[in-house]
Amino acid sequence: MKNHLHHATVGLSAAAVAVLALSGCGSDNAASAGGQPSAKANCATGSIMASGSSAQANAMSEWVKGYTASCSGATINYQAVGSGAGIQAFIQGSTAFAGSDSALKDEEHGPADARCKSGKAIDLPMVAGPIAVAYNLPGVDSLTLTPSLIAKIFSGKVTTWDDPAIAAVNSGAKLPSKAIQSFHRSDSSGTSDNFTKYLTAAAGSDWTYGHAKEWKAPGGQGAKGSDGVTTSVKQTEGGVAYVEYSFAKNASLGVAKVDNGAGAVELTPDAVGKAVEAATVVGVGNDLALKLDYTTKVPGAYPIALVTYEITCEKGLSSDQLAVVKSFLAYTAGDGQQTLTDLGYAPIPASLQAKVTAAIAALS
Numbered sequence: 431m432k433n434h435l436h437h438a439t440v441g442l443s444a445a446a447v448a449v450l451a452l453s454g455c456g457s458d459n460a461a462s463a464g465g466q467p468s469a470k471a472n473c474a475t476g477s478i479m480a481s482g483s484s485a486q487a488n489a490m491s492e493w494v495k496g497y498t499a500s501c502s503g504a505t506i507n508y509q510a511v512g513s514g515a516g517i518q519a520f521i522q523g524s525t526a527f528a529g530s531d532s533a534l535k536d537e538e539h540g541p542a543d544a545r546c547k548s549g550k551a552i553d554l555p556m557v558a559g560p561i562a563v564a565y566n567l568p569g570v571d572s573l574t575l576t577p578s579l580i581a582k583i584f585s586g587k588v589t590t591w592d593d594p595a596i597a598a599v600n601s602g603a604k605l606p607s608k609a610i611q612s613f614h615r616s617d618s619s620g621t622s623d624n625f626t627k628y629l630t631a632a633a634g635s636d637w638t639y640g641h642a643k644e645w646k647a648p649g650g651q652g653a654k655g656s657d658g659v660t661t662s663v664k665q666t667e668g669g670v671a672y673v674e675y676s677f678a679k680n681a682s683l684g685v686a687k688v689d690n691g692a693g694a695v696e697l698t699p700d701a702v703g704k705a706v707e708a709a710t711v712v713g714v715g716n717d718l719a720l721k722l723d724y725t726t727k728v729p730g731a732y733p734i735a736l737v738t739y740e741i742t743c744e745k746g747l748s749s750d751q752l753a754v755v756k757s758f759l760a761y762t763a764g765d766g767q768q769t770l771t772d773l774g775y776a777p778i779p780a781s782l783q784a785k786v787t788a789a790i791a792a793l794s
Contacts, residue, residue, distance in 0.1 A: 473501035474757035476750055481509040482516020482529030484656040485559050485621050485674035486738040488773050490529065493766045497758055504754050510655060514618025514643045520741060521545050526751040527742035527759070531559070531620020532643065533719035534741060542741065549745025549794075552717040554786050556762055558776040560702045561625055561734040563686040564678035565670040566663050567591060567606065574599050574687045574694040581633035583670060584612050586649025591668065599689065606668075613662045613671040616652030618643040624722075624736035625672040631724040632690060632733065674736070676774030688734060692727040699776040701732035706779070709737075716744055716789035718782065737778075745794050752793065759790045 487510035494506045511519070513530040520528035521541045533553040534542055542551035563575060570591075575583070576599060582588040588595060592605040615622045626641035639647045653659040653671075660677040663669035675697055678685050687694040695701050705726050713719035719739070726733050740762070742755055763786045767777040778786065 472757055472760065473504060474753035475503035476754045477505040477507070478526040478751050478754045478758070479507050479509075480516075480525050480527045480529065480740075481511045481519050482741075483513045483531050483620055483738050484510035485513075485531050485736060486510075486529050486557055486775075487656065488674075488676045488680070489557050489559075489738075489766075489770060489775055492769045492773060493758075493762045496766060496769065497761045501757065501761075504757065506754070506758055510657075512615070512617040512643075512655065513620030513623070517542070517741065520551075526747060526755050527740050529738055530741055531736045531738050532623045533713070533739055546743035546746035549743050550717070551741055552715075552744045552789060553713060553719040553739040553741055554759065554763075554789055555718055555720055555737045555778055555782060556740050556759075556786070557738045557770055558702055558706055558778060559736050559738055560675040560697050560699075560732055560774075560776065561621060561628070561672050561736055562675040562678040562683075562697055563670065563688070563734070564660070564663055564673050564681075564683040565686060566667055567608070567684060568667065570603060570605065570684060572600075572603065572687070573684060574689055576689050577629065577632035578634070578636045580688075581629050581636040583610055584614065584629070584650060584672070585637065585639065585647040586612070587636075599694075608668040611666050611669045612650040613653050613659045613666075613669060614645040614647075614650050615654070615656075615659060616645070617654050619645075620738070621656065621672065621674060621736060625734065627722075628724040628734045672734075674774075679774040688732060690725070690727055690731070690733045692729050692731075695730060695732045697732050699771050701730055702735050702776045703779075704728050704731035705733050705735055706737075706776075711782070711785075716785075716792055718785055718789060735776075742793070744789075744792070747793070756790055756793050759793075760787065763787050763790060 490508045516528040519525045592607045623643045629637040630641045653662045656674050656677045659671040659673050660681050663671045664681050685697050687696050709720045709722050712721045770777045
């Protein structure tokens with residue numbers, strides 16, 4: 431974002447992930463074992479609509495359940511319709527916040543700010559979600575892929591699992607002579623945007639399709655939502671897709687290790703933490719949009735990750751929406767962070783969590 435001049439390093443180290451998981455991100459409210467707000471939680475009364483990212487659907491489901499268990503006077507209706515549709519619904523004024531796996535782009539800021547009337551729309555990072563290259567290959571318990579191979583698989587240039595290029599980085603593996611059936615998102619998707627940002631940055635000339643929320647490469651089959659591509663791979667031997675890790679984990683799919691040039695890295699919350707250490711805040715003030723380094727070669731860093739933002743109005747929400755949005759988002763950024771690791775996500779780093787909490791408190 432060309433107008434965003436402030437840069438600040440954000441560290442999401444393995445230690446930070448562990449501390450956050452144990453401490454609830456330093457929330458002032460003591461959380462219960464289930465990550466629910468304590469009796470001291472600042473509950474609000476009312477009902478809000480929200481929509482967007484399907485990558486965070488599993489986290490959002492847990493957050494809504496945990497929050498409303500203690501704040502029974504509030505109703506949060508979140509629809510996992512995809513990041514693009516979520517931003518459009520927010521711009522149109524039909525939701526109180528949008529979930530998006532990409533921060534607002536320059537061309538989206540104007541309409542989003544206009545929706546807020548008396549303020550501007552801001553990006554609040556809420557969860558780090560590793561993107562898994564998930565596969566269905568019975569008998570293949572370990573699979574390593576490079577950026578080049580991932581690009582060729584998802585653009586239809588490598589078409590069988592026993593291709594010599596795959597075999598070359600999987601010494602000793604019994605790869606089947608089965609056709610690769612790749613699946614991509616058919617809807618406007620922040621997961622697609624982040625996945626293709628990774629390929630654009632890391633795969634060089636093997637990926638010439640740029641990055642966007644809409645899938646542009648040839649070949650493959652489309653499916654709607656994170657659940658749609660996950661189900662497609664689950665039902666298809668030889669299937670492969672890019673999907674937020676929690677979905678691959680819940681479906682018991684194989685997850686490829688990724689070698690960015692410093693050795694094969696298994697997808698774990700700690701490995702995602704190492705990759706996000708180089709993230710910088712590129713937003714201004716309470717807009718906390720981040721820039722990730724997809725080409726990192728830090729040993730043990732899993733490089734394909736996304737950050738999901740909750741996008742809302744810094745000023746300008748209607749009074750009936752404001753109290754619930756502030757209360758709910760304060761919970762998701764605080765006690766709600768405890769639930770993320772078990773769900774297959776990574777918590778936001780402690781240094782960033784303090785900024786997110788302050789930005790939420792300043793909503794008016």
